[in-house]
């Protein structure tokens with residue numbers, strides 16, 4: 267059995283930032299990630315990020331991933347297992363890992379679950395036809411592997427991911443015939459929507475997909491209008507010919523490993539649905555098991571990084587090996603996170619975190 271001070275499950279922005287604080291504190295850390303490379307979602311993001319200089323604004327996602335990886339790579343205190351999937355997590359802080367056709371066991375004094383999120387899908391007729399993808403899968407195909415997913419596509423969902431991926435589809439020479447949104451408002455930032463409209467992509471609100479049409483693969487989509495209660499309005503059906511449908515209807519936190527150790531869960535829609543409850547130091551209800559990033563609430567990479575740094579610092583204190591700049595850095599990253607969650611766009615997250623605090627108080 268491999269033994270470590272800290273096992274970090276997930277080498278996305280939150281896991282990498284947590285690792286950087288922990289190795290600087292002199293702790294022995296292992297990151298286990300099932301991906302081909304570290305960086306999580308960032309490796310397929312070709313667009314430039316918003317935010318402040320500290321959160322790498324104006325830098326492309328895959329370049330931010332390189333910066334975060336460079337921060338930790340080749341450090342004597344860090345071991346990385348890639349293409350390694352954590353299958354099981356146990357209360358005695360043992361994880362079972364599938365790696366190169368073998369099962370490994372790792373025991374750690376503390377564990378940080380930074381497993382990110384999975385895409386939500388939509389129920390509609392024929393939604394299993396080839397040519398129907400989640401937005402994350404489209405990004406992986408196009409931006410990571412250089413594979414064109416379709417020639418003509420519709421995007422279902424107008425949140426930031428739907429809008430950003432639509433733009434990336436256009437950049438790859440794919441015609442985006444429309445963005446379809448069920449609610450009455452576009453979900454993402456105006457700046458992304460305006461860019462698409464300028465490039466001739468219509469964004470239809472109060473509409474949804476009813477059915478995918480095709481035999482061996484998708485050939486068209488049936489779109490219908492919705493009333494204010496999201497019921498179909500009769501006689502509004504229209505057929506759009508496409509060879510690809512991209513679904514972008516939100517992300518759900520990957521809490522399953524935390525469920526295995528009986529961490530208390532709560533349903534908080536503002537954070538993306540079911541999440542493990544954590545305290546102000548990001549520890550779950552299981553002593554010594556922490557979580558950060560999208561796995562405890564869907565936000566953005568900028569917040570995932572700040573949460574990761576903070577969780578690394580909190581874990582260093584938990585293990586009585588405080589980072590040498592603990593107080594200064596905690597203040598810096600807490601302020602940064604508060605700024606990111608400020609203003610009207612942060613109101614959803616703030617409400618979710620308030621509910622999390624109340625639920626945590628109830629279970630204690």
Ligand SMILES: Cc1cc2nc3c(=O)[nH]c(=O)nc-3n(C[C@H](O)[C@H](O)[C@H](O)COP(=O)(O)OP(=O)(O)OC[C@H]3O[C@@H](n4cnc5c(N)ncnc54)[C@H](O)[C@@H]3O)c2cc1C
Nearest residue numbers: 276278279280299300306307352382559560566567568570
């Ligand atoms: C299309 C798109 C556009 C976005 N644009 C922006 C933007 O402009 N600005 C912004 O700030 N944010 C953006 N985001 C959001 C941002 O990418 C995420 O919030 C961020 O990546 C979350 O970081 P994380 O470390 O929590 O999770 P992730 O980046 O998802 O990393 C999780 C890691 O855990 C690994 N993992 C999961 N389960 C296991 C397991 N069982 N065993 C081993 N490894 C496991 C995965 O392989 C992955 O590497 C965007 C997201 C998407 C999808």
